[in-house]
Amino acid sequence: MKLTIERLIILLRSQNKKLNAGYALIFVVGIIAAFILLGDRTNIYSVKGNTQAITIDTTGALINQWRFSEGVLVSEEFFMEPIDLSLNRSFEFAPGTKLRITSINNVTKHQLLITGRSDDVMGELIANNSAQPLSGYVEIVLTLSRNFVLPFEGTAFVGEDVGQNVESLLLAGEVNILESRFLSSGRYPGESYTLDTGDRISIVDNDAEYVSKGFLRITQSDAFYFSVVSEGDGVQVTRFGNEDLLITPSVWSRVTKDPVVAAITSLFALMFLLLEFALLLKQTLLNKE
Known part of the structure; x- marks a missing residue:
């Protein structure tokens, strides 16, 4: 039983590191997305x-x-x-x-x-x-x-x-x-x-x-x-x-019509779903403990 608890603690620590890395990655992606959506462009x-x-x-x-x-x-x-x-x-x-x-x-x-x-x-x-x-x-x-x-x-x-x-x-x-x-x-x-x-x-x-x-x-x-x-x-x-x-162009227009921005937005949404899944898994392991 003691060995099992130690394994869970090690697993949770590993999950916490992954979650922190996930948060950092999402933050970086968010900064990049803001630059893409709000940055100046040459429009016709x-x-x-x-x-x-x-x-x-x-x-x-x-x-x-x-x-x-x-x-x-x-x-x-x-x-x-x-x-x-x-x-x-x-x-x-x-x-x-x-x-x-x-x-x-x-x-x-x-x-x-x-x-x-x-x-x-x-x-x-x-x-x-x-x-x-x-x-x-x-x-x-x-x-x-x-x-x-x-x-x-x-x-x-x-x-x-x-x-x-x-x-x-x-x-x-x-x-x-x-x-x-x-x-x-x-x-x-x-x-x-x-x-x-x-x-x-x-x-x-x-x-x-x-x-x-x-x-x-x-x-x-x-x-x-x-x-x-x-x-x-x-x-x-x-x-x-x-x-x-x-x-002037709206942010929504860039999100929905720019192919590059649409791809980055989809990636950001996928990462958010993966983070939610990781948080759910962490909560499930804590409940088992």
Whole structure:
């Protein structure tokens, strides 16, 4: 009997060492899991939908040199006198300018208004093999008779916050997040968010590291399609004057959709079950004693 009790004591001591090692291992895994779930990652935000207004602070890329050979040009340089554009007299916006594009809806026709103001060159009026730089305020009014696409690169502010005298709004939109996989290449689709009519949105870039790219698809309707994609720190949503809504990935999304995190989470759950089994075995041996 005495020999049997001594064996049980030795077994319990051995079990205690194993349990302590198990606790330590679970603690380490917990720290690693917290780092994985809460650590910073480079996320890609894709925003798309239909809007009646967008403001784009373009970069110096050549893709932003929008050229128009139709429509009506109005400029401070010509004392706000309208100038009809044609194949022989066109206007080209300069890159690195801030442009606002608005859909204008009349009873009989749909129009697009593009405006900008800069102390530097806003663009060039090209006619008779010569180019005349224009600065100050410039606008172009297009009467839509066909569909076309305007690609851009820069910072985009989509929609307009609802307020007095605001007529052009974001009609519908969606935010999709692509997250980087942990310790591996590639990305996985994260969460999606539906925007409300009247929201004003922009992709946040706290350190000014990234450049948004996208396009506008102009059609003969009361709004135009937009698509903006960029890495960033979140999507800022202004809703009825409230700027507290910042769309970022949730921890739950990483747990359920990141394959690496899902594997680590499964391992952690298995270790917890094994620990529970070891505690149950220890209690059973103590009851026998």
